[in-house]
Amino acid sequence: DGGITQSPKYLFRKEGQNVTLSCEQNLNHDAMYWYRQDPGQGLRLIYYSQIVNDFQKGDIAEGYSVSREKKESFPLTVTSAQKNPTAFYLCASSMTPPGGPDGELFFGEGSRLTVL
Amino acid sequence: AQSVTQLDSQVPVFEEAPVELRCNYSSSVSVYLFWYVQYPNQGLQLLLKYLSGSTLVKGINGFEAEFNKSQTSFHLRKPSVHISDTAEYFCAVSDRNTDKLIFGTGTRLQVFP
Numbered sequence: 001d002g003g004i005t006q007s008p009k010y011l012f013r014k015e016g017q018n019v020t021l022s023c024e025q026n027l028n029h030d031a032m033y034w035y036r037q038d039p040g041q042g043l044r045l046i047y048y049s050q051i052v053n054d055f056q057k058g059d060i061a062e063g064y065s066v067s068r069e070k071k072e073s074f075p076l077t078v079t080s081a082q083k084n085p086t087a088f089y090l091c092a093s094s095m096t097p098p099g100g101p102d103g104e105l106f107f108g109e110g111s112r113l114t115v116l
Numbered sequence: 117a118q119s120v121t122q123l124d125s126q127v128p129v130f131e132e133a134p135v136e137l138r139c140n141y142s143s144s145v146s147v148y149l150f151w152y153v154q155y156p157n158q159g160l161q162l163l164l165k166y167l168s169g170s171t172l173v174k175g176i177n178g179f180e181a182e183f184n185k186s187q188t189s190f191h192l193r194k195p196s197v198h199i200s201d202t203a204e205y206f207c208a209v210s211d212r213n214t215d216k217l218i219f220g221t222g223t224r225l226q227v228f229p
Binding site for chain 2: 004006040041042043045090092097098100101103104105106107108109110112
C-alpha cells in the first residue's frame with residue numbers, strides 16, 4: 001500500500017545527543033514536510049522540501065536539519081542545539097505545494113521523541 | 117498573514133448528539149480549506165476539503181462542513197456522533213498566494229456514552 005513510513009515510533013535521547021528521525025514515502029510526491037506537535041499548539045512547520053536536493057526552513061527550524069537526497073526520503077535530525085526537543089514529530093507529503101488543489105497532505109503516524 | 121482560529125479547545129458531547137466544531141480564518145481571498153482528524157498517537161488524515169463550487173462539503177465518517185465566505189468560517193458538523201469519533205480535529209487553510217498551509221490549534225472532541 002502507498003503511504004508514509006516514519007521510524008522510530010518512540011525514541012528516547014539524552015541531552016546533548018543528536019537524533020535522526022526517518023521518513024519514507026512511496027506516493028511519488030514531490031513535496032515533503034516536517035511538523036512538530038505540542039499539546040495546545042497545533043502543528044508547527046519545521047522544514048519543507050518541494051524537490052530533491054532543495055529544502056526551506058519553516059517557522060521553527062532552529063536546532064533542526066534535514067536532507068533530501070532522494071525523492072522518497074526526507075530525514076530530520078534533531079540536534080543538541082534544539083532547546084526543547086521533546087515532542088511528537090510528524091512527516092507529511094503532498095503531490096503539489098499546499099497552494100494548489102492537489103496540495104492535500106498525507107501524514108505518517110509520527111515519532112515521539114523524549115529527551116531524558 | 118493568514119491565520120486560523122479554532123474557538124474551542126475541547127468539546128464534550130454525548131453519543132448520538134449533534135456536534136459542531138468551529139473554525140474561522142483571517143482572509144477569504146484565494147484559499148482552500150481542510151479539516152483533518154487525528155486519533156491518539158497517530159498522524160492526521162483528511163476528513164474533507166473545500167476547493168471551489170458548492171459551499172457544503174461532505175467528507176468521510178458522516179462529517180460535513182460549510183464554507184461561509186462572508187463570515188470567513190468553515191465549521192465542521194456531524195448530526196449524530198459515535199464513541200469512535202473521539203479524536204482531535206484540525207482546521208487548515210492553504211494560502212494560494214504564499215503556498216503555505218496554516219493549521220489551527222485543534223479541537224479535542226470527546227464523545228461520552
